[in-house]
C-alpha cells in the first residue's frame with residue numbers, strides 16, 4: 609500500500625493548525641466562530657480518515673502475511689518416506705516431524721527421546 613496517503617495527513621493537520629492561528633486574528637467574532645467550527649469539522653474528518661487508513665494498512669499487512677503463508681503451502685512438496693513415525697527426506701540427514709511438514713510445510717527436526725520415541729523439537733509431538 610502507498611503509505612504516502614497516510615503521511616500526507618500530517619501536513620494537512622499542521623495546515624489546519626496554522627489556519628486556526630490565522631482565524632484567531634480575525635476581529636469579527638461571528639466570522640471567527642463560524643470559521644473555527646468549519647475548521648473543527650475538517651480536522652475531525654481528517655483524523656477519521658487517518659484512523660481508517662491505519663486500520664486498512666493493518667488489514668493489508670495481515671492479508672500479505674496470510675498470502676505468503678498460503679504460497680508457501682502451495683509449493684510443490686518433496687515426497688518424504690516414513691521412518692520411526694517421522695519423515696525422512698532423500699539425501700537429507702536426520703528425521704523430521706510429519707505433522708509440522710503436512711500442516712505448515714516446515715521441516716522441523718524430530719529428536720530422539722529414548723529407544724522408543726522421537727519428539728518434534730517444535731510442536732512436541734511424540735513420534736514412534
Ligand SMILES: [Zn+2]
Pocket residue numbers: 705706707708716728729730731732733
Ligand atoms: Zn512438529
